[in-house]
Amino acid sequence: MTVYESQILTVPVLTPFDTTNFDQEKALKELREKIRGREQEAAGLVFDNIRSFERTTADRFLRIMEMGFGKSLGVRCTHCHNPGDWSSDEKPQKQIARDMMKMVGRINQELLPAINNLESERPIVNCTTCHRGQVKPALNINN
DSSP states (O other): OOGGGGOOOOOOOOOSSOOTTOOHHHHHHHHHHHTTTOTTSBHHHHSSSOOSSTTSBHHHHHHIIIIIIIHHHTOOGGGTOBTTBTTOOOSHHHHHHHHHHHHHHHIIIIIGGGSTTOSSSSOOOOHHHHHTTSSSOOSSOOO
16 A cells, blocks of 8 residues: 555535435445455455455454545545435545545655655655545645
């Protein structure tokens, strides 16, 4: 897994389905039950329409979505996904997340290594670097 694969950015949008009563814990439990016995297989083989983290295990993939993206942006699964069809691309946030992962990849793989005299041997950025648990990245520091 590359460093950039732990990054995502999304923006709010109205959805055609009701997510007010979405139970994320229950949904994740159901997904884990659905993949039982395949947890160590590649996510790209277990889930449909995976374009990042294809070689990550299915179990790790779910944890990345929940703990990585969800906590970094302070969102639930429904921010990017239709819980009735997880593979759907109907929500623009999903593509934004994919594009942001490409941006983070470029920053980590090309731009940061090209900066001389950084104190870190392997500097990286990720979703949390800018988002800090909020959907919209910080543009200034509030006291």
